[in-house]
Amino acid sequence: MTRTRPEPRSARRTGRDPYGIGNLAPFLAPLLSMAGLLVVALVTVFALTGRVPFLGNPTANGGGGNVPPGRTPSPSAPPDVNPAIQVQGSLVYVKAGNLWIQSGNTPHQLTTTGRDSQPTWSPDGTWVYFIETRETNGHFPAEGVVKNYDLKYPVLTRIHPDGSGREAVLSGLYKTGPAGAYTWFWFILDPAVSPDGTRLAVVSDGPDPTRSDVVLQFIDVRTKRLTSAALPENAPLGHQDPAWRPDGSAVLYVVNARNGSAGAPAIWRYIVATKTTVPFTSAGYTSPAWSPDGRYVAAVRTTSLGTDVVILDAKGAELARVTTDGRSSGPTWSPDGTQLAFLRLSGVTVDLQLATLERAANGTVSVAKTDALTTFSGLDGNSRPAWWAPAPPPAASPSAVPSPSPSPS
DSSP states (O other), X not given: OOOOOOOSSSSOOOOSOTTSSSOOOGGGGGXXXXXXXXXXXXXXXXXXXXXXXXXXXXXXTTTOTTOOTTOOOOTTSOOOBOTTOOEEEEEEEEETTEEEEEEEXXXXXXXXXXXXXXXXXXXXXSOEEEEEEEEEEEEEEETTEEEEEEEEEEEEEEEOTTSOOXXXXXXXXXXXXXXXXXXXXXXXXXXXXOTTSSEEEEEEOOSOTTSOOSEEEEXXXXXXXXXXXXXXXXXXXXXXXEEEOTTSSEEEEEEOOEETTEEOOEEXXXXXXXXXXXXXXXXXXXXXXXOTTSSEEEEEEEETTEEEEEEEETTSOEEEESOOSSBEEEEEEOTTXXXXXXXEEETTEEEEEEEEEEEOTTSOEEEEEEEESBSSOOBOTTSOOEEEOOOOOOOOOGGGSOOOOOOOO
């Protein structure tokens, strides 16, 4: 029989970015045709493939002029990095479903499955958490008839940065019915580890996808237990992009909404102590990322013409535009807060850019320069990079500074 995906609810939950205005996990592509959101979805599909009909021909300024005629990026080749840029600490990013870690100007391949995405570091740098997409056959009732399906389901996974110790943390495979006869799945997306390393914020419709939308939830690292933040579901559009404040007091996340046929996502703030939530931005922002000192938030400004990286203050007001090309997304801060790495569409391929920032005493931020970190490398546009470095040693107190030796008489 023909294998198709069932719809256990009247509208199956779309999980990450149901509008199609941001980056999508591999198993969500079939869901981009949501009624009323087709225009914005097509913008992203065209953007991620390098075919943006209303942006004109690629040029050097637009990011497409460096594509050699007749070339396509090789999925098996290492990323082509800029040898002049020395990455401080370790930057993890994804190419062809495999994780790569770059330190200095040398990348090394961390995973080889071709099924991995959405990496994030543990605070101590001992683990890289990510989502592996696996395949299996499913059996699930639709309209009263049990049918067979090809399923792609997520598994929250982690691995040490030296490539050892890969292990599955939590699977989205879902069993129900008499003696577990039915097999379906629930989403696990956008993992973000808390600053104390004890739990992860994710968006998920688990543990029962027939009863929940994709909403902000937490996973206890020790027990692997999934706990909902108990926030309004905003059916069927859901949440995405959780990001912990560096002190662990709050989590930013995106509430997907729409204004007529246009997507209208906005960033909200979940306050951990009170378990309450308040709006952080107006409509049009996704992909928040706190600066290491908690003073700023990098985010993606979305419009019908594309996506750009911006910097917000700690109250959600826009301070600076990092890009204006309509083809940039997925920002992550350097561990010292002086740079932003982000993804940019370049003709037919996605590459990493590195923006060096200048901060003024009055709190304003500007971009000093932007460099290409990789060139024509074909990185995965559905996975933002993640950056980690050891914390600097504490400054010595005056009492700990040795007194100078007396000069000889």
